[in-house]
Amino acid sequence: MEEGMELDEEMEEGKYIISVAAQLASVHPQTLRLYERKGLLTPKRSAKNRRRYSEADILRLKRIQKLTRRNGLNLSGVRMVLELEEQISALRKRVAQLEKEMELDRREMRAEIENLKRRMALTKPSPTSLAALRRESSRNS
Numbered sequence: 701m702e703e704g705m706e707l708d709e710e711m712e713e714g715k716y717i718i719s720v721a722a723q724l725a726s727v728h729p730q731t732l733r734l735y736e737r738k739g740l741l742t743p744k745r746s747a748k749n750r751r752r753y754s755e756a757d758i759l760r761l762k763r764i765q766k767l768t769r770r771n772g773l774n775l776s777g778v779r780m781v782l783e784l785e786e787q788i789s790a791l792r793k794r795v796a797q798l799e800k801e802m803e804l805d806r807r808e809m810r811a812e813i814e815n816l817k818r819r820m821a822l823t824k825p826s827p828t829s830l831a832a833l834r835r836e837s838s839r840n841s
Contacts (some may be wrong), residue, residue, distance in 0.1 A: 711759075714744030714752025721753035725761035732761070738775050740764055740782065 721743075722729040732751070735741040741760060743751040753761075760782075767773045767781055 711756040712744075712754050714746070714754050714757075716753040716758070718743075718751050718753070721751075721758060721761070724758050725765060727761065727765060735761070735764060735775075738779070740775065740779060 716724065718729045718732055722732055725732075732741065732743075732753075736743065736751075741757060741764075743753045743757055746752050763782070764778055767778045768775070773781065
């Protein structure tokens with residue numbers, strides 16, 4: 701498994717109970733429940749159906765707090781901003797993927813051009829055969 705994937709999985713692992721998550725994000729546990737009801741946050745659930753918050757959830761909580769406290773957004777505005785940020789992130793990943801594909805295509809095309817140049821050099825007519833073609837062409841005219 702790649703290192704980046706391990707970090708992503710680790711970030712998504714539900715580690716924290718609601719009281720610890722609230723403390724880490726400097727909010728009241730009721731606020732976390734409200735965010736969950738509003739669809740801003742979706743914590744994992746334990747086998748006993750208890751909320752378990754991940755590192756990614758804590759970062760998201762801090763982002764929500766910044767948007768509400770510093771930027772003065774209401775929760776509907778926060779939802780829109782978070783959705784747009786997720787779309788931007790997905791588009792950036794897609795652009796990076798397309799750039800890699802384009803670079804591979806460029807390399808393949810360059811190799812094919814070089815191959816064609818070599819083949820043309822091998823089959824290039826000699827000056828004497830070109831002169832013969834010209835003489836024959838002028839006779840037929």
